[in-house]
Amino acid sequence: MLPAKRRARIIELLRTEHAASLRDMAETLAISLSTLRRDVEYLCETGLLQRTHGGALLEPAALKMLEPSPEIASAIASAEKQAIGRRAAAMIQPGQTVIFDSGTTTAAAAASARERNVPFTAVTNDLAIGSMLSGNAAIHTTVTGGYVRPGSSTLLGAGAMQTLSRLRADLAFIGTHALTGETLSDTSIELAEIKSTILHAADRIVLLADSGKFFSTSFCTFGRLVDVHLVITDDKLPPEHAAVIRALGVPVETVESAPAGLRGVA
Template sequence: MYQEERMRAIIDYLEAHKRISVEDICSLFEVSRDTARRDLVKLEEQQAIIRTRGGALLPAAPFERIQNYNERLLSVSEEKQQIGRIAAGLVRPGERVILDSSTTVQACAERWTAGDTYVITNSINQADVLSSKPNVSVHLLGGQLHKEHRFVYGISVAETLSRYRADKAFIGTGGIADGGLFAVYEEEGRIKERMMQQASQVIVLADHFKFGKSNYYRFGSWSDVDLLITDLLPEPELLEQLRQHGVEVLTTQDYEKKESEEQ
């Protein structure tokens, strides 16, 4: 195999496995350690990899443009709709519930059926959706409005949240990766962090496209989460991290299977 072919194969391996060691290259391509190192040096010169001690990683992808809230609503997937339906079904009459400002959490609000519930939110969209639901009291937190993404934030929001205790908090996320949950905006992340602290049960709603993404601001760790509702299981390494921290993972497929068995 020529060096160019081997280098392409190394990139393919990195895209599938996230990292590669010199030993991996020697074993996969039956080359010496010196040859493996030369391949990595050349790939680094091309800015295709980041060399580490004993191997290499792919460079972090540049942050993609984040659509505004209304743009994201136009592309809410069937997976998100199913996640929202399952989440709404977990709410019991009489509960106090915190909702954040994500589109997946809005899918939960749209399918809300539990009456005699009290909802606390910083999302003007969640408040609007729930205002038409009978027997649902809505407290919209006051503060500075982020017009593009339609959430309220600021010191006053965090201070008001600290006075409440809720049975459940439904939290969306911009990314799920090593270390926990990520948000694009620090202002939004700080409010999510406070919401999680004020709830007895924290339920994260995220489709599988969020797995492996680490955005600008980390607002929560696995120890803060009780349940993750998603459409597909994450990669084994991430799934093991979740389970080690006691996070229950519920997929839409598992839920549908359970529903069919009960019928």
């Protein structure tokens, strides 16, 4: 198993169990204790985990602002994200203009959209998504201006916001680091500013989020659930959580994901 996938599984396990011993984690994940210990040390050094006596737990305060590396983030909830992405891509109609927010779930939607071979115009603040979509000649791809967020392919700043604020697209796929109650939030002010701009840049806003994002909190709010026209998530979202969102008048669509998938952050 690749290191990024192992570390993603550790994060997902601790999201469920909150804390666990190294021995229990090694047995659950079917990896050696020495390998598990190295991965835990790495995640502690990045600020995502905190060591306990003989084990580890998630660092609650850090998770509001820190994010896993792109490699780990893409491995968390990979099956769920792919299923969500396929459903989102199926919504795109020929000739539409579509905004793709930066993120691993929106990237899954972009990958599925590229494979569908439907002609449309795409706008994104993500260099990796832009590169992916531009590989299909049927898709006219525009990448916003701005500066590259260190350690990622995300474009932020005035240049990105200026491009997005001038748009009125048909459809926008947006992600979130966390969703709680009626509030959407992310890990930095700069990210929140971009996402807030996207919420006002399309006729139809579709939130793409795996079930691990729900009813958690992050550092900076960028919008409300009622700003969204549809939520697409995976079938691991508890029915009572979906009912809370629907009570706000926001439709929720769940997609089936593989049992081996992981829930998590990105």
